[in-house]
Amino acid sequence: MRRSIARLATVLLALAFAGSVGASNTGMPNSPPALKAGTFDPPRPAPELDLLGSNGGELKMSNYRGKVVLLAFGFTSCTAVCPTTLNTFAVARRKLAAAAAGVQVVYITVDPQRDNSARLKKYLGAFDPTFVGGTGTEQQLAAARKNYGVSATKQVVGDSYTYDHSSFTYLIDRSGRIRALMPYGHSPDDYVHDLTVLLKE
Amino acid sequence: MIRARSLTLSMLVAAVVVALAVVGFTPIQSASRDKIFAIPKGTWARRMSGNKVEILPDHIRLTLGIQDILVLHNQDNVPQIFGPTLMMPGQSFRLPFERAAEYTFACTAHASGQMTIVVEPNPNTLWARIRWRVIDLLSTLG
Numbered sequence: 001m002r003r004s005i006a007r008l009a010t011v012l013l014a015l016a017f018a019g020s021v022g023a024s025n026t027g028m029p030n031s032p033p034a035l036k037a038g039t040f041d042p043p044r045p046a047p048e049l050d051l052l053g054s055n056g057g058e059l060k061m062s063n064y065r066g067k068v069v070l071l072a073f074g075f076t077s078c079t080a081v082c083p084t085t086l087n088t089f090a091v092a093r094r095k096l097a098a099a100a101a102g103v104q105v106v107y108i109t110v111d112p113q114r115d116n117s118a119r120l121k122k123y124l125g126a127f128d129p130t131f132v133g134g135t136g137t138e139q140q141l142a143a144a145r146k147n148y149g150v151s152a153t154k155q156v157v158g159d160s161y162t163y164d165h166s167s168f169t170y171l172i173d174r175s176g177r178i179r180a181l182m183p184y185g186h187s188p189d190d191y192v193h194d195l196t197v198l199l200k201e
Numbered sequence: 202m203i204r205a206r207s208l209t210l211s212m213l214v215a216a217v218v219v220a221l222a223v224v225g226f227t228p229i230q231s232a233s234r235d236k237i238f239a240i241p242k243g244t245w246a247r248r249m250s251g252n253k254v255e256i257l258p259d260h261i262r263l264t265l266g267i268q269d270i271l272v273l274h275n276q277d278n279v280p281q282i283f284g285p286t287l288m289m290p291g292q293s294f295r296l297p298f299e300r301a302a303e304y305t306f307a308c309t310a311h312a313s314g315q316m317t318i319v320v321e322p323n324p325n326t327l328w329a330r331i332r333w334r335v336i337d338l339l340s341t342l343g
Contacts, residue, residue, distance in 0.1 A: 038271075038296030044289050149280075149287020151307055166307055168285060181286050181294070183304065 035197060036190040037171055037180035046071070046172045047147035051108065051140055054120035054133035059106070061176060067104045068198045069172040070191070073150045073165055075111035076123040081167045081184060082107075089169075090128040092191035100130075102174075102199050108134040110152035110165050112141055173198050224334055225327035231267045235295070239274040240281050240288075257284055257308065257316060262340070263298055264333065266323040271296045284308055284316055 046061045046069070053059035061069070070089055074082035086107065093100040107124060109115035112135055115123075120133030135141070145152060152165040167184035171194060179198065182191065244254050263269050272295050275281050275288040285306035286294055298304070301322040308316040324333040 036297070036299070038286070038294055040288075041293045041295065042291075044292065149282055164307070166285075181296075183285065183296070183306070185304075 035171075035180050035194045036186060037169075037182035037194050039180045040178055043173070043177035043179045046170070046176050046178050047144075049108070049134060049144055051134035051136040051144065052117050054117045054124060054131075054135075056117060059108075059132065059134040061106075061172070064104045064106070064172075065176050066174050067102055068174060068195055069170075070103065070105045070195075071108070071148070071170040071172055072106075072168075073108050073110055073145065073148070073152065074167075075109050075163055075165070076115050076119055077111065077162065078165075081165070085167070085169065085184065086124070086127040086131070088186070088188050088191060089131070091188035092195065093128060093130070095188060095192045096195060096199075099196070099199055103195055105131040106134060107131060108141065108144055110141065110145070110150075110163050112136060112138055171195075171198060173201060221331070225331050227330070229267055229324060229330060229333060234266075234268055234270045235272045236261065236263055236268050236270065237272045237274065238284075240277045240283055242276050242278060244277045245279045245281065259313060259316060261316070261318045262336075263318060263320045264323065265298070265301055265320060267333075269298045269320060271298070271318065282308070 049059055049061050051059040072082075072085055072089075074085070076082070086105075089105045093103060093105070096103065105124075105128065107120070109120060115133070115135050117133065117135055120135060124131035124133050134144075136144075144150075148170065150166040152163050155162050155164060169182045169184075170178050171180040171182060173179045180194065182194070238257055240256055244256070247254050257273075261271065263271065271284070272293065273283050273286075273288065274293045275283060275290055278290045280287060280289050282288075283294070285296075285308065288294055298318070298320045301320050304318040304320065306316045306318070307314060321333075322329075324330045
């Protein structure tokens with residue numbers, strides 16, 4: 001009995017000690033993150049795109065040098081992720097007011113079979129007429145996904161199909177570097193925060 | 202003899218009470234809020250030679266205010282899909298969490314195809330701190 005209580009006391013004291021020093025042994029600095037999104041260090045140049053834009057012209061990342069770009073991948077028939085993400089972008093741009101002129105949303109389809117440039121333009125225009133879509137051949141889009149580490153898997157559903165695809169958004173700075181990755185589900189305010197930081201650079 | 206025994210027992214019980222109070226009331230501190238995972242150099246080569254290399258666990262536990270930043274390092278000399286992102290050689294990725302929730306990311310490095318990060322609320326009550334410390338100790342001991 002006494003031994004059990006002594007052991008319990010020892011374990012509890014060990015716990016107190018572990019909690020005060022053992023939560024981490026990384027030795028890394030405890031600085032607060034500057035962005036709400038996950039940041040890359042060092043940032044790498046955003047790979048160039050060779051796609052057809054929803055505005056009818058070529059879609060290239062270099063077209064938007066000098067702007068902060070929100071880059072997302074999806075498809076217009078998506079009912080789960082894409083409408084939420086695009087609406088979040090639209091709300092964030094409205095909250096930024098005049099500063100939104102320095103922000104460009106680029107949305108690349110993973111579904112070239114259905115998403116031609118006209119369909120992309122109509123779909124994106126419902127969220128914000130400044131949004132630009134990108135489409136191309138299967139090979140062009142596969143190359144873009146590979147360069148950006150994006151996954152998209154076709155799933156047959158009855159006589160139709162859908163896609164499981166990466167749901168994150170890249171934040172690309174005015175110099176064309178991939179600075180951060182925002183996971184799905186963040187609020188417009190989180191985007192406003194990070195875009196404001198990047199726009200001020 | 203009996204009095205000595207009961208005195209010893211009382212002292213042990215008191216020690217348990219004091220220890221519980223220390224465990225429950227002492228704020229949990231952390232030297233860093235980063236939870237770090239790294240792909241060591243040579244991982245790609247080992248995978249190519251048929252070795253199964255697991256670096257990121259399927260489930261990662263984080264706690265707001267204590268350890269709530271996921272840090273990934275690619276120390277290998279080829280690009281790697283690591284967790285939710287593609288990382289270049291020598292690149293790091295630092296992802297902070299501000300809300301307690303369960304986050305699921307697609308991750309091709311896992312057999313299940315996904316990685317789950319459970320972010321727990323800050324343990325700011327006596328029992329929450331005791332529970333947190335017990336789980337932390339158990340996970341440290343493996």
